Structure formats: C-alpha cells, structure tokens
Amino acid sequence: MSSLIQDSARAGASVGLKGDRMTINGGRPLSGRIELKGAKNLVTKAMVAALLGETPSVLRDVPAISDVGVVRGLLEVHGVKVSDGDAEGVLHLDPSNVESANFVDIDAHAGSSRIPILFCGPLLHRLGEAFIPDLGGCRIGDRPIDYHLEVLRNFGAVVEKLPSGIRMSAPNGLHGAKVALPYPSVGATEQVLLTAVRADGITELRGAAIEPEIMDLINILQKMGAIISVDTDRVIRIEGVDALSGYDHRALFDRNEAASWAAAALATNGDIFVGGARQPEMLTFLNVYRKVGGGFEIHDDGIRFFHPGGELNPVIIETDVHPGFMTDWQQPLVVALTKATGVSIVHETVYEQRFGFVDALVEMGATIQVHKECLGGQACRFGQRNFKHSAVISGPSRLHGADIVVPDLRGGFSHLIAALSAEGVSHVSNVGIISRGYENFINKLEQLGADFVLEA
Ligand SMILES: CC(=O)N[C@H]1[C@@H](OP(=O)(O)OP(=O)(O)OC[C@H]2O[C@@H](n3ccc(=O)[nH]c3=O)[C@H](O)[C@@H]2O)O[C@H](CO)[C@@H](O)[C@@H]1O
Ligand SMILES: C=C(OP(=O)(O)O)C(=O)O
Numbered sequence: 042m043s044s045l046i047q048d049s050a051r052a053g054a055s056v057g058l059k060g061d062r063m064t065i066n067g068g069r070p071l072s073g074r075i076e077l078k079g080a081k082n083l084v085t086k087a088m089v090a091a092l093l094g095e096t097p098s099v100l101r102d103v104p105a106i107s108d109v110g111v112v113r114g115l116l117e118v119h120g121v122k123v124s125d126g127d128a129e130g131v132l133h134l135d136p137s138n139v140e141s142a143n144f145v146d147i148d149a150h151a152g153s154s155r156i157p158i159l160f161c162g163p164l165l166h167r168l169g170e171a172f173i174p175d176l177g178g179c180r181i182g183d184r185p186i187d188y189h190l191e192v193l194r195n196f197g198a199v200v201e202k203l204p205s206g207i208r209m210s211a212p213n214g215l216h217g218a219k220v221a222l223p224y225p226s227v228g229a230t231e232q233v234l235l236t237a238v239r240a241d242g243i244t245e246l247r248g249a250a251i252e253p254e255i256m257d258l259i260n261i262l263q264k265m266g267a268i269i270s271v272d273t274d275r276v277i278r279i280e281g282v283d284a285l286s287g288y289d290h291r292a293l294f295d296r297n298e299a300a301s302w303a304a305a306a307l308a309t310n311g312d313i314f315v316g317g318a319r320q321p322e323m324l325t326f327l328n329v330y331r332k333v334g335g336g337f338e339i340h341d342d343g344i345r346f347f348h349p350g351g352e353l354n355p356v357i358i359e360t361d362v363h364p365g366f367m368t369d370w371q372q373p374l375v376v377a378l379t380k381a382t383g384v385s386i387v388h389e390t391v392y393e394q395r396f397g398f399v400d401a402l403v404e405m406g407a408t409i410q411v412h413k414e415c416l417g418g419q420a421c422r423f424g425q426r427n428f429k430h431s432a433v434i435s436g437p438s439r440l441h442g443a444d445i446v447v448p449d450l451r452g453g454f455s456h457l458i459a460a461l462s463a464e465g466v467s468h469v470s471n472v473g474i475i476s477r478g479y480e481n482f483i484n485k486l487e488q489l490g491a492d493f494v495l496e497a
Pocket of ligand 1: 081082083155182183184185186187188189190224225226227228229250368369391392393
C-alpha cells in the first residue's frame, strides 16, 4: 500500500500526489463488502458550520479524505481547535479562540479546494472581515464564484478582489436579503445558508439547490439553533438569530462514493455490497442502474450492487441538479456504459468540460464521441457555447490496458475501474488525487480482490 496516499488522507495534503502510480492487472470482477462514511460534499461544509457556534461541535462519520484535511487546516489557521475523538471518524471542533487567532498562513491553502469560499459568512459574522485564497477543486469547467460574491454583497458585504484572493468586510454587519440564484448552485445555496442564519432579519432564497447534502447541512444548522424552512419550488426562508451553539451530528453517507462502487461492480462483472448506502438519496441513480441492467438489493445496512450476467442495455441520460441524475455519478457510469450493447448518450448539463476523462477510455478501446450539441435531452446552458458536453458511447467494447494519467477526482475513479475491467496491464498515474474524495480506496480495492501494485 502507498503510505503516501494514506498519509495524505490523514494529514490533508491539498491536491494530487504526483508520481503516485498503480500498475493494474485487469479482468478480475470486484467482489466483496466495503463501508461508506459521511459525504465529502456534506462533511466539509459541516466543518465550516462549526465556526458559527459559540460552543464546540462534534461531527461523526468523518471520512479520512484529503479534502477533510484541507478544511481542517483552514479551520486551525482561523483558531478552531480540531481534534480526533475516541472513536474512528469523530471530529471535535472547538471555535472558542477564533477571535484571537492570527491567520498568517492562509496563503498556504490557496488552490486546495472550493470550500474556502464558504468561510465568508461565518468569518464576517465573527470577525467582521475575511480573506479567501484562490480556490481549487476539480477542473471540469470554469467554476466561477460570481453567484457567491453577489449573494454576499446582497447581505451587505464589501468585496475586494486581490491578486492572491478576495478580501471581504462587513462594515455595517450582515442583513437578511431577498436572493434569487440564476442556477441552483450547491455552493451558492450553502453560502446563503451559512450567512443568513446569523444575519439580522429574514432571508428568502429563490432558485435554491436542494441536494441531500444541503438538506443535511440544514439539519445541522437547525441543531445549532437556526430557523430555516424549505418550501416548494426551491424556496428557502431563513430567520436570522443572534447566537448559535455547537452541534452533534452524524454525517449523511456519501452517495457519490456509493454510485462509484456501483458502477465498478457493473463494469467489472462484479458484486459489491456498499455498507451505509441508502435508497432515498439514490433513487434516481437506482432507476438508471436498473435500466442499464444492473442488479441491486436494498438492505437495512446498505445496498448490494451486482452484474446479473447477460448483456447490459444502453441508456440516454442527462445530468442535472437534484432530484436529477447527479453529475458526479456520470463519469464512473460511462465506464460501465462502454460494456452495454448499443448506443448510450450522456448529456452533461452541470459542468461544461466534464468529458476530458474519456480520451483515456478511447485509448483503451472504447468508442466514445463527444459533441458540442445538446444531445438526448433538453437544450442546456452550454448548447450554444462550443463546449463538448454530450457523449455518445457505442458498445460493447473490450477495453485493453493502457498508460493513463488521472485528470480529476471522479475521472480518476473512472480510470481505475476502466483499468480493472480491461484485459491486460494498465499503468495509472496521479492516483493520489482520488483520495480527495474516496476514503482508503486502496484498502477497499484490496478487500474487493483487485489485482494491482502501487509504486510510490
Ligand atoms: C464540494 C462540493 O460540494 N462539490 C459539489 C458541488 O460543487 P459546487 O458547489 O462548486 O457546484 P455548483 O452547484 O455551485 O455548480 C453548478 C454550476 O453552477 C455554476 N456556478 C456556480 C457558482 C457560481 O458562483 N457561478 C456559477 O456559474 C458552475 O460553474 C456550474 O456550472 O456541487 C456540484 C453539483 O452538484 C458537484 O458536482 C460537486 O461535487
Ligand atoms: C466535482 C467534485 O468535487 P469538487 O467540487 O470538490 O471539485 C466531485 O466531488 O466530483
């Protein structure tokens, strides 16, 4: 096992560990049981929410992924004492010293993840100012932060762009506002929540994202003392309160990791029990999985995903905001679709550049073409903008081993399962990036019987 990858997950190294390479001998079905912890896309935000409390918080089921390490480092820079609990996956977050912290090291966190932008509201409430370094995250599109900045201005923040990041202040405090998002952005919705809960007065957010991870963040904020109602048609109302306390919360499971292992089971002819996965948050994924021909069984303690034998079916899907088909599920599923008999279409409507990873699949023998047009669904924001955001996948293809370089988190997982399902040997570089969002993926692959060697 690569100690580099495991250490990075614990200590929270920021990005991919270049040089980390796996040699994979493909063609073996992945089979066995793995356990999920909390969702990357909730846990990191829940950690930021602890900044809003006047007393310590306890977060449970925290995965050992590098994105958690990044947020931990940022919180510590701001004076939050973060310590591991007695049990695995428990974090204690004590924000009592935030006001006296001297955050000189903030630049060291530039380019590490997208989470720093969510520190704005809590820091403006506590300190009256915030400095946000340049953001990181997967390069799957331009990923602007214009909605975030506009939202913060609506609350009364003054935003100043600097060469190395953004400085923000709130000379007159933050006040509840009427906000309408042009697109239901997950991050901008979280920005509103984390800012409005302690703003003076009432906030009404229209066009909100309603992903399960956002609903769990609302659960946490309510535990802290916030007053938030979720109405129909993407409207969220927040009554600001004067003070919030800490929380004790078990994080929602990682449905994106669950979908990734489900795709791995299908692509490798395997059978994987994903402990901790739940049906309600995966309803849309399960419908597509069934249409493709994947087998699943729902149990109280998880979901079993398996290839039932026979041919897989092609599908036409469109990624979308919740309750649609999550964009983060798309990349691993495309690998399974290379094994389906016929033509599948995947129209990516959330990110304009999320098909870069298919070049490696084509090199491995897949037949995939990407197009600028909106294929197989409704016209989306990218149709007129020259982005290759629709993929046509013709199968079934027999993939063969190749030398590939992991481009991003989900693309990296897709490359892994492509190599595991291929005939022959593949060399996959830059695999450290995968530990941004997949806890102990090396151990899990070992548990599932994958045949590979790690080179540091
Ligand atoms: C850490 C985390 O939770 N990441 C998730 C989060 O990312 P993230 O919160 O960054 O994604 P958003 O929902 O904000 O982005 C959706 C779309 O809105 C656009 N946009 C967003 C903000 C903005 O200010 N301006 C703007 O134009 C983006 O470029 C993108 O095209 O939601 C995505 C969509 O479910 C997921 O793929 C990511 O895994
Ligand atoms: C796009 C993703 O994450 P991030 O927003 O952290 O880059 C993802 O988890 O697939």
